[in-house]
Every structure is written in structure tokens, then in C-alpha cells.
Amino acid sequence: EPEVTQTPSHQVTQMGQEVILRCVPISNHLYFYWYRQILGQKVEFLVSFYNNEISEKSEIFDDQFSVERPDGSNFTLKIRSTKLEDSAMYFCASSGSGVSSYEQYFGPGTRLTVT
Amino acid sequence: GESVGLHLPTLSVQEGDNSIINCAYSNSASDYFIWYKQESGKGPQFIIDIRSNMDKRQGQRVTVLLNKTVKHLSLQIAATQPGDSAVYFCAEVDNAGNMLTFGGGTRLMVKP
Structure with a gap:
């Protein structure tokens, strides 16, 4: 069964450093998303991406964040200058087209630890 | 998963029993609702899922009920198994179909 994959599974970085989290969505999906889950809190929406542009973003997704689909398979989330409060699990998700666009399938997540 | 540590309501059931997990949602204009399961260390x-124009939908061993009057969702799991142990989240989809808003989650523990 097709699945969303994410790398790395765990990323440790120092405050102020840039990190790039990588995702490979399901191959025929057209919509891509990033969510995060801070320890002890709910899963929160960050951004959605369609047709090579951001379609929606939350207040969390400020100028420190960016997304990119550099090729036909990868979808990345970049945090330019990490802060301690960016420590969380980051989940990538993807969905298909039409009615299936509502069905978002999640990857296993990347645990980001900022020290 | 990072749900560990969440101060979650917990439902403890015996293997083979039926489970009912409840969720209240916030946006009366939401058109679509999804139940997710999160096991430890996974996404x-x-x-x-269920659309807002339905009040019930059945899957394999699971049924979702939607009560729009009181903005309430429930997930029923028949003949609960140890493999069903996880945290369950409901999520509502915004009208543009882009953003999931997750509820706080319920931890289901199945006793063998």
C-alpha cells in the first residue's frame, strides 16, 4: 500500500540553525501538507500546498518557515533559524484530487529537537 | 507519537467489547470529518470519514455517527482488539478542504 515517507526520523539541531525536513508524498497525490505536534499538545496545521504554491497557512507558519517541492517527488519544510519552541513532531501529509482531496494520509513524522 | 504525555481522556475496555469514542467539534460550517488513529511512534x-450531509457511515468494524445539532461525532469500534489500543483524534476539514483541525484525542486501552 502506498505511504507517505519522511526523513530523517529524528533531527537534533542547535537554536538558530536551519533545518530541512523531507517528505515523499504518495505518488499520485496532488495536495501536500505539514502539521506539527508539540509534546503534550494537539496536532496543529501549518501549511497546505497545491499546484506549486501555498494554498493555506496558519499563524504558526511565519517567515521562518518555507515549503518547497524541488522535484516531482519530494516536499520539504525549511525552518530558517530554529527556536527552542520549534521542538515538536512534524508530520507531512498528502491527499488526492476531487473527493479524495479530503482524505489526508500522514507520514510517520520527524522528531525535531532544538537545543 | 507525541500524544504520549497529553493529558488525555482514557477509555479502557475489555478485548471483545465494543468501544465508543466521542468528540465535540467547533465549526458548524465544517463539511467533512475524519477519525484518525495514532499509535505510539507513528503518524x-x-x-x-463522513460528510456533513450524512449522519452515519460504516466501515469495517467501525461506525462514525455525526450529530450536527450538537456538533458531536462518535466512533464506534466493534469487538475491540488489543491492536486497537491507540490515541484517537477526530478532525474537521475546512470548507476549502485544505486544513484539518484536530480535536484533543482519546486514549483507548484494550485489556486482553
């Missing part, structure tokens, strides 16, 4: 896993 949310799609279980079942």
Missing part, C-alpha cells in the same frame, strides 16, 4: 492513520 495519524486515517480510519473513516
Whole structure:
């Protein structure tokens, strides 16, 4: 069964450093998303991406964040200058087209630890 | 998953019993709702969905009920198994179909 994959599974970085989290969505999906889950809190929406542009973003997704689909398979989330409060699990998700666009399938997540 | 540590309501059931997990949602204009299961160390896993023009939908061993009057969703799991132990989240989809808003989650523990 097709699945969303994410790398790395765990990323440790120092405050102020840039990190790039990588995702490979399901191959025929057209919509891509990033969510995060801070320890002890709910899963929160960050951004959605369609047709090579951001379609929606939350207040969390400020100028420190960016997304990119550099090729036909990868979808990345970049945090330019990490802060301690960016420590969380980051989940990538993807969905298909039409009615299936509502069905978002999640990857296993990347645990980001900022020290 | 990072749900560990969440101060979650917990439902403890005996293997073979039926489970009912409840969720209240906030946006009366939401058009679509999804239940997700999150096991420890994994991402949310799609279980079942329902559109706002329905009040019930059945899957394999699972049923979702939607009560729009009181903005309430429930997930019923028949013949609960140890493998069903996880945290369950409901999520509502915004009208543009882009953003999931997750509820706080319920931890289901199945006793063998």
C-alpha cells in the first residue's frame, strides 16, 4: 500500500540553525501538507500546498518557515533559524484530487529537537 | 507519537467489547470529518470519514455517527482488539478542504 515517507526520523539541531525536513508524498497525490505536534499538545496545521504554491497557512507558519517541492517527488519544510519552541513532531501529509482531496494520509513524522 | 504525555481522556475496555469514542467539534460550517488513529511512534492513520450531509457511515468494524445539532461525532469500534489500543483524534476539514483541525484525542486501552 502506498505511504507517505519522511526523513530523517529524528533531527537534533542547535537554536538558530536551519533545518530541512523531507517528505515523499504518495505518488499520485496532488495536495501536500505539514502539521506539527508539540509534546503534550494537539496536532496543529501549518501549511497546505497545491499546484506549486501555498494554498493555506496558519499563524504558526511565519517567515521562518518555507515549503518547497524541488522535484516531482519530494516536499520539504525549511525552518530558517530554529527556536527552542520549534521542538515538536512534524508530520507531512498528502491527499488526492476531487473527493479524495479530503482524505489526508500522514507520514510517520520527524522528531525535531532544538537545543 | 507525541500524544504520549497529553493529558488525555482514557477509555479502557475489555478485548471483545465494543468501544465508543466521542468528540465535540467547533465549526458548524465544517463539511467533512475524519477519525484518525495514532499509535505510539507513528503518524495519524486515517480510519473513516463522513460528510456533513450524512449522519452515519460504516466501515469495517467501525461506525462514525455525526450529530450536527450538537456538533458531536462518535466512533464506534466493534469487538475491540488489543491492536486497537491507540490515541484517537477526530478532525474537521475546512470548507476549502485544505486544513484539518484536530480535536484533543482519546486514549483507548484494550485489556486482553
